[in-house]
Amino acid sequence: MRIFKLAAELQNYALEQKRAGRTIGLVPTMGFLHAGHASLIDIARKKADIVIVSIFVNPTQFGPNEDLDKYPRDFEHDKALCIEHGADAVFAPEPGAMYAPDASTWVEETVLSKPLCGARRPIHFRGVTTVVAKLFNLAQPDCAVFGRKDAQQLFVIKRMVRDLNFPIEIIAAPLVRGEDGLALSSRNRYLTEDEHRRALVLSRALRAAVPALKRAGYTAAADIVAAMKQEIAAAGGQVDYVEALDADTLAAPTEATSAILLAVAVYFGTTRLIDNELVQVK
Known part of the structure; x- marks a missing residue:
């Protein structure tokens, strides 16, 4: 399994795969992976020749006083889970590799992002759509898998893909619960x-x-x-x-x-x- 830290490295790898005629499935995550994430990788594995998992705690979707700094991270565990479930590559950049110091461009959906979590976290979905659009440009996926637990996020991403004509199939994966019924998170x-x-x-x-x-x-x-x-x-x-x-x-x-x-x-x-x-x- 390949591990990439730099955006250009991932993009070059993805373009090589496309030139070779291989399809690419992308699983965007913020890491600290669990069985729910594993199910997304399994779905991508069935749909595409190459599976890329992104592991990136995206700072632009966290507002002031939210849990960016204490968001759980365990890259060695995440890497092992990706290997176990057959991922071909992991993209695990630092924020500086994703955002230039003077970055001033955003991707924003303005309707579906407003209620529910968007009403409580006003900048959240702008950060989500921007980073996902960047990941789409870097990984060049034919399909991308998102979990239904984050239902509003799924709806917003689908709308972005439709409105901006991304040639990507968005696959909605079932919500995964623990044996006691609690949604995995x-x-x-x-x-x-x-x-x-x-x-x-x-x-x-x-x-x-x-x-x-x-x-x-x-x-x-x-x-x-x-x-x-x-x-x-x-x-x-x-x-x-x-x-x-x-x-x-x-x-x-x-x-x-x-x-x-x-x-x-x-x-x-x-x-x-x-x-x-x-x-x-x-």
Whole structure:
């Protein structure tokens, strides 16, 4: 497995693969890889001749007082997992290799990025779309795999690819949960044993809401959201948001809505967890 630290090195490697007629699958990550990331690599391995995994804690998607400095990192573990799952190359740059000191160009999606996490983290998705666009230019992928756990991110990236005509297939990978139901996340390591136990309310509340939404559709959304907030608060979670939105527009659902994104962001202690379910109502 090749390891690249410099942008030009990765781009040269990708262009060599393309000239040789090989397809490329990209798995963008921020490292501290777990079974959820491994599932993304496995999907890319089935879809492409060459699999590139990026490991980069992107500073431009973190706002002031967020956890950039303490975001977990373990490159040796990440490298071993990539080898185990058949990645051909890892791109692990330092921030200076990705952003010039006087960088002044951004890629920004302006609709789907505004609600949910975008409303709480105003610069977050601008940083995400910019770094992903850069990774697309460097890795030259034919496909890129993103997890459904970060549903809003997935929707924003799909919109960017459509609007900017990137010739890339975006593959949505299933959300991966632990045996106890908690969605896998690099931030789970911050949880105490008690916080982890209480955080299981997220998957319970989402799971219980799905059949009610399927039965009643958008007309039940407000009552279901209110009940979920109450259940999560009773378990000791500090609700950042619980929302039921049209999955195509991320606006309030209407009679025309065919799928509802039921999304939550909740603090347990100082750790913010997100989770979601996509519910077909038509």
